[in-house]
Amino acid sequence: MEVREIRLEGRLGSDSLPVWVRHRAGLLNLSGWLDRADAEHARIVVAGPGPMIEAMEVSCSLGPADVMVEQISSSPLWLDDIPQGFSIR
Amino acid sequence: MSAAFTLYDYVLSGNCYKIRLFASLLAMPYQSVAIDFYPGYEHRSERMLSLNPAGTLPVMVTSAGGQVLTETNAMLAWMALHDGGAQTPWFPAVDPALGPQVQQGLAFGAGLTDSIGLARLHAMLDWPVDGEAAKRAGLKHLRALELHLTDRQIDGGLWWAGAHPTIADLACFPYVALSPDAGLEHDGFPAIRRWLYAVRSLPGFATMPGIHPLHELR
Amino acid sequence: MSLAYARNDWYVIADRNSLEQGPRRTRLLGDEIHVSGSYAHPVIKDASGRMLPTQIKFDHVWTTVGDRPRPLFDIPEGNEPGRRLVPCGMVRVKCSPLRAVENFLDIAHFPFVHTDVLGAEPYTEVEPYKVEIREQNDEVWATKVKFFQPLAAKSAAGGITTDYEYRVPAPTTAVLYKTCPPKPEAQDVITIFVQPRSETECDVWPWMALYDDDTPYADLVQFQQMIFLQDRSILENQRPIKLPLDPRMEIPTRSDLTSVAYRRWLKKRGAFYGALAETL
Amino acid sequence: MTWRPVGLTRDVPAGRVMRAWVDGQDAVVWRSTRGVLSAWDNRCPHRGMALSHGFVRGEDLACLYHGWHYGAEGGVCSLIPSHPDLTPPDTIKTRAFQSAESDGVIWVRLEGSPDLAPPAIAPGLDPLRSFEIRAREGDIAHGAAAKPFEPAILSLLFNPIAHDRTLVTVLIDAQATSDQRKLASRWCEDVRREVEA
Structure with missing residues (x-):
């Protein structure tokens, strides 16, 4: 079990992004949440097995059709209390 | 072990594959010479035409006696007899019941080459032939084969004829297995699927591009 | 929009061998194209009879139907002395031209589709590798790709771990650099040039630049044809036929990183010919 | 469904x-x-x-x-x-x-109540073969009725697989001999030829 923070930058203004991220997290069975700072920045915290977190990053780098992710980066987090399920904050 | 024959060979040819497959099933060593059928049209080169004026592949030259064979059915017969003599189960030539049945299958296999084989060359390599006509002829052949193999199934048989696979099965197998290359799928042909699986399960089975190994048996 | 972008790329339309067979009717981006003349002086016309520009590069004849074509990329290895240049003819596939490129960039399928040649179970694991979009020339590159292969090339004697690099210089071209068994310090170059006949059908022209003076030409071509024809039945059976740019329909993992980077690059450019750009 | x-x-x-x-x-x-x-x-x-x-x-x-x-x-x-x-x-x-x-x-x-079993087939029938006809169910049923098979009882099931393609599953009287089964299999081809023509 790992916890990582994935940071996205780009044209993220579309309403489809949160729905899309939650669906993908559900598909990969990852817990965590999405914080969207503004139309250009978003932060996703996910917890789960390493390969599934990597799969989340890979999917996010492409994103939904009407979003263009320009930059993606990620780093490990040392958090213990990740609630079950995925939420939009 | 020394080579039983030299095969002038092209990797994408279903007819050449008949020989490679049978050699693999018999564990018969041979020497392969790659001929650039496409894109080089080397089968039409002076060197190859002097060996086989018909300009077709494969060509087999036997090591003993130096016979030159240019018809795949004759090559299959030669290999069966070379391997097992007159008693070979692969070619019961003089068996009153099976002999004619095997001849029927060998000729049917040639018809598959002329229909599905051409349709495939057209679909894959843009060969200048009437691809649609070849495909229609191919569908007729698949339906005829399905009927024959359904009869065999009603009689409790698995192979083209008799209780052992014969060169008739090998003459028919490649272009049937490769028919999806020409857009002729196997979906509506359960008896053909059962027979294809049986051939692919034979010990020593060899693949070619378009015919995957049975990964479940690995 | 997707067609407008695609019209301004260059595409292979013939090689020396095909021109020696006489005039040829073919298709490019959905329209009929007529090819005649010789390899030295090809004549290419569209359906209305308009002459199209041509150039000879990498042993193939290229054309474009656009008004402002982007310059054709270079493959400098093609000019290196000592390499053998091997055009491999054309194979037609009923699939999106982009799916043909994507498959060429994929290594995880080797054990199942190129069994006992480019891969074999149980060696199925894909180690992490690096993918980037190089800003200076706007190309996709995958580097530090490694895979265990039982029979990596015609010149290979047994199983080796092969090092790969992939380069996508245009939406319908992929270049592969791989360990060259007889010359470990150099890399073989294997390329596919994809001629998009339509969004769902393409002609694929493989081309190689190898350090291999020993293997007969026919064996080299047939090794490449064997590999590509093993992929053909896969390519004709993926759904949807067009390449989805939204990963919602698929589940990419880390081993699909090149595929995803390629799609991202197509999306950024608006190179949507052969792609599903909208959400289903 | x-x-x-x-x-x-x-x-x-x-x-x-x-x-x-x-x-x-x-x-x-x-x-x-x-x-x-x-x-x-x-x-x-x-x-x-x-x-x-x-x-x-x-x-x-x-x-x-x-x-x-x-x-x-x-x-x-x-x-x-x-x-x-x-x-x-x-x-x-x-x-x-x-x-x-x-x-x-x-x-x-594709979906439906898990309790509802598939339709029962008349007793005493053996599966014979399934095959595809490039025609619609109605035309096939019509063609089959016009060409009655005399030697044994046959039952036909239809699955439309495209607007002009149908998978036909044929069952035959369990008492039928091997020769009758082969004749029935040929009859399937006759019907197909007739309907597709």
């Missing part, structure tokens, strides 16, 4: 895979080594390859492209060969349909 007859039990023995069409849906029908029959969307969720080209390993169906395995119980992904040490989450799975067998015929439907 209706149960559709997609083939004969005999034609999908343990370890085999086939493709079927159900109400316009491309489906894969397969049987595990221990004999569990499944019908799923004919598409690997990973990269969209047709699962009907795949292979059976024990109780799993594996995709031919990248070897992802899906278990007979619920279609859950059990192995991703490029990440061999990972236990995939049970959220990664194929789309499963309902399948059932009765009297030697395989039936599939």
Whole structure:
């Protein structure tokens, strides 16, 4: 079990992004949440097995059709209390 | 072990594959010479035409006696007899019941080459032939084969004829297995699927591009 | 929009061998194209009879139907002395031209589709590798790709771990650099040039630049044809036929990183010919 | 949704895979080594390859492209060969349909009440063969009625697989001899020729 923070930058203004991220997290069975700072920045915290977190990053780098992710980066987090399920904050 | 024959060979040819497959099933060593059928049209080169004026592949030259064979059915017969003599189960030539049945299958296999084989060359390599006509002829052949193999199934048989696979099965197998290359799928042909699986399960089975190994048996 | 972008790329339309067979009717981006003349002086016309520009590069004849074509990329290895240049003819596939490129960039399928040649179970694991979009020339590159292969090339004697690099210089071209068994310090170059006949059908022209003076030409071509024809039945059976740019329909993992980077690059450019750009 | 007859039990023995069409849906029908029959969307969720080209390993169906395995119980992904040490989450799975067998015929439907069994077949019939005709059900039924088969009782089941293609499953009187069965199989070809002409 790992916890990582994935940071996205780009044209993220579309309403489809949160729905899309939650669906993908559900598909990969990852817990965590999405914080969207503004139309250009978003932060996703996910917890789960390493390969599934990597799969989340890979999917996010492409994103939904009407979003263009320009930059993606990620780093490990040392958090213990990740609630079950995925939420939009 | 020394080579039983030299095969002038092209990797994408279903007819050449008949020989490679049978050699693999018999564990018969041979020497392969790659001929650039496409894109080089080397089968039409002076060197190859002097060996086989018909300009077709494969060509087999036997090591003993130096016979030159240019018809795949004759090559299959030669290999069966070379391997097992007159008693070979692969070619019961003089068996009153099976002999004619095997001849029927060998000729049917040639018809598959002329229909599905051409349709495939057209679909894959843009060969200048009437691809649609070849495909229609191919569908007729698949339906005829399905009927024959359904009869065999009603009689409790698995192979083209008799209780052992014969060169008739090998003459028919490649272009049937490769028919999806020409857009002729196997979906509506359960008896053909059962027979294809049986051939692919034979010990020593060899693949070619378009015919995957049975990964479940690995 | 997707067609407008695609019209301004260059595409292979013939090689020396095909021109020696006489005039040829073919298709490019959905329209009929007529090819005649010789390899030295090809004549290419569209359906209305308009002459199209041509150039000879990498042993193939290229054309474009656009008004402002982007310059054709270079493959400098093609000019290196000592390499053998091997055009491999054309194979037609009923699939999106982009799916043909994507498959060429994929290594995880080797054990199942190129069994006992480019891969074999149980060696199925894909180690992490690096993918980037190089800003200076706007190309996709995958580097530090490694895979265990039982029979990596015609010149290979047994199983080796092969090092790969992939380069996508245009939406319908992929270049592969791989360990060259007889010359470990150099890399073989294997390329596919994809001629998009339509969004769902393409002609694929493989081309190689190898350090291999020993293997007969026919064996080299047939090794490449064997590999590509093993992929053909896969390519004709993926759904949807067009390449989805939204990963919602698929589940990419880390081993699909090149595929995803390629799609991202197509999306950024608006190179949507052969792609599903909208959400289903 | 209706149960559709997609083939004969005999034609999908343990370890085999086939493709079927159900109400316009491309489906894969397969049987595990221990004999569990499944019908799923004919598409690997990973990269969209047709699962009907795949292979059976024990109780799993594996995709031919990248070897992802899906278990007979619920279609859950059990192995991703490029990440061999990972236990995939049970959220990664194929789309499963309902399948059932009765009297030697395989039936599939896309959805519906799990209690409702497929239609019963008149007793005393054996499955003979299934084959495709490039025509609609109504035209085939009409063509078959105009060409009655005398030697034995036949029963025909229809599965429309496209607007002009139909899969026909034929059953024959269980008492019929081998020769009568072969004649019936030829009769199928006669009907097809007639209807397609």
